[in-house]
Each structure stands twice: as C-alpha cells, then as structure tokens.
Amino acid sequence: MPGKQFPSFAAAVADIPDGATIAFGGFAMPGTPFNLIAALAEHGARGLTLIANTTGGAQQPRMPDIGMLVERGQVRKVICAFTAATRASDVLPFTKYYESGEVEAELVPQGTLAERLRAAGAGIPAFYTPTAVGTELAEGRETRVIDGREYLLEYALPVDYAFLRARRADTFGNLLFHRSQRNFNPVMATAARIAIAEVEEPILPAGAIDPDAVHTSGIFVHRLVEIPPPPAGLWPQKRQERVRP
Amino acid sequence: MPGKQFPSFAAAVADIPDGATIAFGGFAMPGTPFNLIAALAEHGARGLTLIANTTGGAQQPRMPDIGMLVERGQVRKVICAFTAATRASDVLPFTKYYESGEVEAELVPQGTLAERLRAAGAGIPAFYTPTAVGTELAEGRETRVIDGREYLLEYALPVDYAFLRARRADTFGNLLFHRSQRNFNPVMATAARIAIAEVEEPILPAGAIDPDAVHTSGIFVHRLVEIPPPPAGLWPQKRQERVRP
Amino acid sequence: MSDVAKGFTRQQMADRIAAEFGDGWIVNLGVGLPTLCSNTDIGDRNIVYHSENGVIGYGAIAAPGEEDLNLVNAGGQNVTLRPGAAVVHHADSFAIIRGGRIDVTVMGAYEVAANGDFANWRIGRGKGGGIGGAMDLAACARRVFLIMEHVTRSGAPRLVPACALPVTARGVVKLVATDLGLFEPAGEGFRVRELAPGVGMDAVRAATGAPLVA
Amino acid sequence: MSDVAKGFTRQQMADRIAAEFGDGWIVNLGVGLPTLCSNTDIGDRNIVYHSENGVIGYGAIAAPGEEDLNLVNAGGQNVTLRPGAAVVHHADSFAIIRGGRIDVTVMGAYEVAANGDFANWRIGRGKGGGIGGAMDLAACARRVFLIMEHVTRSGAPRLVPACALPVTARGVVKLVATDLGLFEPAGEGFRVRELAPGVGMDAVRAATGAPLVA
Secondary structure: OOOOEOOOHHHHHOOOOOOOEEEEOOOOOOOOOHHHHHHHHHHOOOOEEEEOOEOOOOOOOOOOOHHHHHHOOOEEEEEEOEOOOOOOOOOOOOHHHHHOOOOEEEEOOHHHHHHHHHHHHHOOOEEEEOOOOOOHHHOOOOEEEEOOEEEEEEEOOOEEEEEEEEOEEEOOOOEEOOHHHOOOHHHHHHHEEEEEEEEOOOOEOOOOOOOOOOOEOHHHOOEEEEOOOOOOOOOOOOOOOOOOO | OOOOEOOOHHHHHOOOOOOOEEEEOOOOOOOOOHHHHHHHHHHOOOOEEEEOOEOOOOOEOOOOOHHHHHHOOOEEEEEEOEOOOOOOOOOOOOHHHHHOOOOEEEEOOHHHHHHHHHHHHHOOOEEEEOOOOOOHHHOOOOEEEEOOEEEEEEEOOOEEEEEEEEOEEEOOOOEEOOHHHOOOHHHHHHHEEEEEEEEOOOOEOOOOOOOOOOOEOHHHOOEEEEOOOOOOOOOOOOOEOOOOO | OHHHHHOOOHHHHHHHHHOOOOOOOEEEEOOOHHHHHHHOOOOOOOOEEEEOOOEEEEEEEOOOOOOOOOOEOOOOOEEEEEEEEEEOOHHHHHHHHHOOOOOEEEEOOOEEEOOOOEEOOOOOOOOOOEOOOHHHHHHHOOOEEEEOOOEOOOOOEOEEOOOOOOOOEOOOEEEEEEOOEEEEEOOOOEEEEEEOOOOOHHHHHHHOOOOEEO | OHHHHHOOOHHHHHHHHHOOOOOOOEEEEOOOHHHHHHHOOOOOOOOEEEEOOOEEEEEEEOOOOOOOOOOEOOOOOEEEEEEEEEEOOHHHHHHHHHOOOOOEEEEOOOEEEOOOOEEOOOOOOOOOOEOOOHHHHHHHOOOEEEEOOOEOOOOOEOEEOOOOOOOOEOOOEEEEEEOOEEEEEOOOOEEEEEEOOOOOHHHHHHHOOOOEEO
C-alpha cells in the first residue's frame, strides 16, 4: 500500500478524468478545499459533475469556487442547494450559465443533499424524507404515506472524488476538523471512491491522533496534501461585510 | 430548564411507565448501562418493549441484562440481533421465554437495527437496505430493485427511553465514550424521547469538553447519573473465558 | 407608509422574536435577519442556538479581531461558542433538524400566506433558486417563525392571501415579525399579536395583502 | 475420519485464511474462529482489522493484565489498537460495511453450499437465532471467507450441495478454510485449493456432502 501523502495539489488531482463526479466540502469559508479547486482549474478536466452546498461567489473576497470552474467551461452539471442567491440584490456568477442552458443544475435541499451523500457512503440506495413535500421540487416525483405523513423518495448520491479540507491528519489518513470546518467533509469522504484532503497542519505519524477523537477514519481518505503558508497556499480570509444597498 | 444530574439510578428511571419502549446501549461489556438496567428491575415497570444488540447471558460473569428483566416478567417484547446463542452448545436465558411464547421477539440484523435507530433519530421514516435479501427474514416483505439490485424496505425504530453508559459527561449532557463503549449508545440517544446516561467519571462543568470532541451532544441527553465506585456501582468485569466443551 | 419609519428596527424585530423563545428551546437561526437573534439578550433563559452547518450552542457574533475564521453561522458570519457547545457534520446536523429536535426555526421570507404557507427560495425571475436548509427546517422544526420586511421595496405586501412564489413548505408558519408588528397566520387572514411602536392598525391594513382577523 | 487429527489446528485455519488477505485490505473478523486471524503474523502487509462494534484498526488480543475492558472485538474479547486506529458508533460501523469498504469478512458457519450460499444464524432447533452482523456483512462485503470445522460433532458434512438451514446470504462465499483444507464453492461442487498436512483426498471426499470438482 503506497503512502497517502502527495507532494502537490496538482499531483493529487492529476488522474481525474473528463466526466468525473466530484464533491466539494465547505460551507461558506470553513472546510472549503480552495487549493484543490484551484488545482482542478489548472488541471483542466472537462464535462465534470460537481456537488457542493453552493456554486459560490456570494461572499467577498471571492475564493476558488465551483463558479470559477463553470466560467472555465469545465462543468457539465452542478448539484447543490443554491443555484441562485437568496438576496434579490445578489447575482451568483453561476446563475447566467444556468439560465443560458450552458450548464445543467439539480437543486437539492441542503439536508437532503447531505443525507443522499451519507446514504451513498452507508450502502443505503434510497430513503424517504419529509423535506420538500408539497413544493415544486416534489412535482411528478414518487411519494409515500407512512404513519399518515407524506414523504418523498430520495436516492443515494455516490461520487468519484471528494475534495476535503481538514485541520489535521495522520499518515493513515485520519482527519480532524476544526469547528464548522467539518460540515459536508465527513459525509462526502464516505460517498467517494477516492477522497483527497488538503490539510492545514503538518501530517502527523499514525497513532498521534486519539482513536476516540478521529472525525473521519483514514479508510475513507486516499490522498493528503499539506497546505503551504500563504501566498503559495490558500487560506480562509476574513469575510468582507457587504454594505446593504 | 432544570439540571440534568439525577441523584440516583432509581430517580432517573422513576417515571418510566408500563408499556414503555426502551433501548439499551452496549456491545458485550463496554457501554452497557448495567446500573440503569438494575434500577429498572427494581422499579418494576411491566409490559416493556426492549431493544438491544442481544438479550444477554452468553458471557460470564453475568451482569444485569435484558434476560434478567425477562425473567422478572417485566417484558412483552424484545427487538435484537440475537434471540439465541450462536454456539450450538450455549443457551441464552431468554430463549426459553421466547420458545414458550411468554415473550415476543423481533430478530433484526445488527446493522439494520443500528440504521433503524439512526433513521428514527434522523427523521427518516424508512429506507432500503441490501441486508437480509434472499433470507427467511425477507419472506413476505416489501422489496424494491434499484439499479439492478434487490433491497429490503426497513422502517425507523423510535424509542421512548434510551439507557446509555459513557466515560465522561458535562452538565449540558455532552457525552464522551471510551473506545468500544461507543457502539449503539449515540444512535440510541438520537432515537429516544428521553435519554438517560450513567457516567463513569464525575460530571464536568459545561464547557470542559472540547466542542470538536463531543460524541453525543447534550441536546439528546436528558438525565445523568454518576456511577459510584464498586460495589455500590456496577462496572465492566474481565470476561471469564469459557473452556470449550 | 410613513408609519414604517416608526416601526421595529431590524434588531428590534429579532429581539421581538427572541422574546418568544421558551426556556430550554433549541433554536435554529437562518441567514439574514434571523441571525440577529443570537445577539439578543435572553436573560436567564437557556437557549441553544443551532446552525444548519452543524454548530450546536453558539452565541453572539464574534467581536472584531476575535473571529475564528473556521467557525460560522448559517450566514457565514463568525460567531462565538457558549459552554456546552458541540460540532457535528452536515448529515448529523440535518438529522437533528429532521429528527424534530428544533423547537423553532427562524427564517427570512419573501412571502407568507394567511394559511401558513411561505416562500423564501426563489424570487420569481429565472430558473433555480437558493434553498439551502430552508425546506428541511420548514418541514421538520416544531415551529416556524419568520422575520421579514412587511412590504417589498416597491411597496407590495409580503403578507398575502396565497403565495404567488413557489413555496418552501405549506401551512407551517406560526409567527411573523415585521417592521410593523407581530402577526400570526390564522387561515383566512393574519391575526395582529402586536403593533410596533408608533404603528397604527390602518397602516398595517394598508400594507397587508390579506385580511386582518381577530 | 482418522485424518482429522492430522489437519489444520484452529489457529492454522485462521493463519491459512489470513495468508489470503491482500496488502491494504480492510478485513472484518467475526466471532469465534475468525478472531484468531488478528493474532496471525501478517508480515509487511498493511491490514486494517474492522470489528462490527465500530473499531477500525485493531490488533492482537490483549496480553493478560493489559486489557482495556472497554475495548473488545466482535467476540467480546479485549483487543489492542494499532497506530491509525479509530472508533465509530454502530450506525457508522455498519455504514462502512454496507458501503462496500470491507474487502473481506471472515465468518464461522454451520453449513456452506457449493453455490456459495451459507448458513450461520440458526442451528435448526426452535425459534429465533443469532444473526448479529452476519447478514449485513455477508450481503455487503466484497468477499466472504469462512472458517469452520469440516464436519459436525456427529460427523455430518458441513460442505453440502444446498443449505438445509436458513441461509445468511446467497451465493457470496468465495473461500472456506476447514480443518481438512482450503475450498472454493464452485457451483456444482467444491474446488480443493489445498489439503491440510496429512490429509488425503479420499478423506476429504468422505467428509464432504457435495462433489469435489477440478
């Protein structure tokens, strides 16, 4: 079994083929694999299906996001909880590509997105959820009444690659997340054939993390890249608060 | 909001009514709430439905287990992964009550049991699983073919009370488990209306446990009881290896 | 509409909603106006703020210079933690939501109907929208409270007889705080729980698209 | 059946199965004979032992006096941890199993059929049984290996044309180690991969309920 440490972000994403399905951790700044996204842009794979909470671009300063991969023409489809901004005055960079039909999108409630990824990792092919019943998203779809309440059938969402960002890792691939860095990262790791983590601190020897404290077991994590200090490495920035227009 | 610390195991189980459904953490010795089980025996509630990995009694020394509650006539039904021993030479104390029809049983594969409890806690009323397809347990039940594979429909398993055992807790009810103590405890906590934990170390002030390290959030935990040292409190014993007959 | 200036400020709307939280409640705060609730003084009530991204037990917005850039609320703002806090991953966070542990979710909205329907994920133009965790929260929290401006920027009512925009969930809204007061969807119309300081019933009636009921 | 004494010991059966584990495999060991595999010297292969109760990366049985009473394998025996170990809860442990991460599960069995069916949860008498994690593992692991005595105590074959006992899963068994050797279910019969030391083909044929095939 070869070691899991890769020398660069470019090396860690080098084998990603055109047409791959990739999930990206992150909710706002925390836990977003900025460096791997930038490497994928550089790599140039096309026809990708991308899964994340949002396509990005709503917050400033703008960091590498799915919208940038869309702008570079690398993306066929996105699956996410936001294809447009929630504020009427905002416009996401992604929106115009979607409106024009250049890129497909599947809009999924955030909890359903998390659960579909979890299901993929847990060998559950489908499940029922109360979310979105009675809305436009449920139109024409299979529902079922259980104990008097109506539920929507949802399917697992497996992915080829997951891009993660963690605070700490050991050589076995065990990951620790700091605070709300955790978000989608653990479930995306379990849903992926190959999970790649960018890691903020120097990789620890196996055994350095308390087995009771591990957030994501190394059995789910295949590649690790240490993030260099800025400016070579990308790190969360303090958000610039927008002035309400 | 009153405090969560209870002065005794008896006080922590005092309100449990006849007919309640109760889940018990534990896999072999670790994480089994021996003291709460003993208190429930003393309490005397009857007509109970009990959920656990096993009815107990296969290992020595014997500790308080579901089988003991069955022997005291308190139990209507058990839901578990073992209603009989796996070794032909062993007989579980529970088995004769089941064979005679005094107590009902629902035999559930261990992973399905864990997932049904998790589903109850996660607001998922039903899900599909490949487990038990083609076996006696699937006879007459609803299945569905998804992407060419056959799956069995399973329903959530909510419970009234969960009995847990943890290494450490804070006053908010956050729990930490040591090693394989964890087992069913976290999912049973989420499946329960009221979760009661027996705790091995003195209860810590809220804030003493790193938020990133918490195994079960206090939002799921309603009552805490500190376990006194032996002999007043019950603690895991070194298992006596049986000599193969 | 000259009364609007006398109504609740943004923070007052949040404070008014926060005053309704029961002791011991687990409260989910959505992006925008609702996040202001975590700055409200809640006195000696124990309130646990939950954020959809898996933070249980957060507190006020972090003071400048004291931000942890890896700790944010639903709106991406850096917050603080209160004693007893815990962090879980996204699937576990929404398990908490769908599992019925959230006593109330507070959200912003574009429209709310007298029957308790509400809309907050698509503004009408174009395809797609921004659902985030709103549909899970709306379908599964024990109560849905809204904080919203009473009218649109062009002056059209947001409290309406029936939603024109695609709904987020049906029949779930229990309480609405606007700059003009506090309202309850009541089937045929909205019940006025309270008027904001300096706001008269006529002004509310003029700004509301559905009847006001007793 | 006098050859049986010359066959594999219990630890040898486990060693023989462990020799088949590939480098980097995640291996689940069931209660009974399979747990002996974690004591086998695996040389420089990286093997991760998973136990259904949520332990990832355990090692040998703990030495007397060094047991952690809160750390057990599937059989309830106190084990040790290897560097890189992690603990998860039961639902996450079976998510690993159902999710297809287990390269091989090693189990005991009462019966195995030539078509790969096997039975290990009910011994035939009475109601109920002991399923444990066997059905999840059998349905979802990439491979199922069995370690079992070749015949019952009364001498009846356990390798049979079709299971008489209720099955745990159908068509999943890839390899069977018994005291007499190493066998593969091959549809019409069992292929003999290897004979145990001192065991002849005639003795195996006499002790096996299904044909032996090339």
